[in-house]
Amino acid sequence: MISLTNGGQAIDHETLEWSELGFARLPAGQLWTDSLRGVRITLTHGYESVPIVVExxxxMAARAEASPGGLVEARAGDISEKRSMTAPGVAGGIVLMAHEREQLNPYRIRGS
Incomplete structure (x- = not known):
């Protein structure tokens, strides 16, 4: 982390408490802002680009668009429409498929 502002005030990121999963807590007596976009973080990460994640x-967005609401089947009287499922009981949507999970393994934070 390079810098952090909370409600427009600079916060020394070295004073944060961190959980094992990456949750951050401000020092005692300080609260996170409840303003939308009120917390700004500048950071660097370990990868220049991750084209597989972008793709x-x-x-996933295309699957979600193809099946709004993740419907598996729609029925109106005698007419029904079934959509192809991407996971058990799920059509479209943002569910990661098994091969996608496998492709993400190199980017997984160890211990999670």
């Missing part, structure tokens, strides 16, 4: 997000 995966595009594919």
């Amino acid at each position: 995966m997000i595009r594919e």
